Amino acid sequence: MWYYLIALFVIALDQLTKWIVVQKMEYGESITVIENFFYITSHRNRGAAWGILEGKMWFFYLITIIVIGAIIVYIQKLGKKEARLKVALAFMLGGAIGNFIDRVVRKEVVDFIDTYIFSYNYPIFNIADSALVIGVILVCVFTLFDGKKESK
Numbered sequence: 001m002w003y004y005l006i007a008l009f010v011i012a013l014d015q016l017t018k019w020i021v022v023q024k025m026e027y028g029e030s031i032t033v034i035e036n037f038f039y040i041t042s043h044r045n046r047g048a049a050w051g052i053l054e055g056k057m058w059f060f061y062l063i064t065i066i067v068i069g070a071i072i073v074y075i076q077k078l079g080k081k082e083a084r085l086k087v088a089l090a091f092m093l094g095g096a097i098g099n100f101i102d103r104v105v106r107k108e109v110v111d112f113i114d115t116y117i118f119s120y121n122y123p124i125f126n127i128a129d130s131a132l133v134i135g136v137i138l139v140c141v142f143t144l145f146d147g148k149k150e151s152k
């Protein structure tokens with residue numbers, strides 16, 4: 001049950017940071033945190049990653065509800081074991097719900113984490129995206145790792 005507290009924490013942090021950006025920054029305003037590496041830039045995205053499928057809100061609602069449903073079923077199925085895997089799924093759950101709230105309430109997603117990786121300006125993202133990507137990576141690691149363990 002406490003896995004859902006992790007998801008709640010991700011949602012709260014995501015929504016709080018987005019609220020601060022919307023309240024305290026003009027659209028397009030950028031604050032330098034680390035020159036040439038990390039900026040806080042107020043940005044909006046009506047699409048998914050890299051702005052793909054812009055404006056297709058119903059598609060995003062459908063996909064997100066499926067993703068949320070699948071994660072909850074998976075967490076329930078895992079039962080007592082696989083605590084690490086459930087933590088990873090909770091991160092994904094929090095991220096998916098965080099962006100879902102934006103899409104329902106604002107009809108767009110608030111982004112503000114603006115990074116330059118080897119001078120490539122990576123798409124501006126948010127806490128929910130970070131939780132999703134970290135969750136996806138951890139789920140892959142834990143399922144691959146456990147798969148290797150069983151195969152021995």
Ligand SMILES: CCC[C@@H]1OC(=O)[C@@H](C)C[C@H](C)CCCCC(=O)CCC[C@@H](CC)/C=C/C=C(\COC)CC[C@@H](O)[C@@H](O)C[C@H](O)CNC1=O
Nearest residue numbers: 045048049050051060096099109111123124125129132133
């Ligand atoms: C993180 C998934 C994107 C997130 O999906 C969601 O909400 C889920 C729950 C619902 C989507 C409708 C369905 C999944 C689409 C999958 C996808 O798109 C391919 C993703 C690959 C992934 C490799 C693992 C790249 C990651 C990229 C970015 C994040 O890097 C940290 C850049 C984010 C910026 O473009 C930012 O503007 C995006 C904006 O915040 C809206 N975010 C979303 O749509």
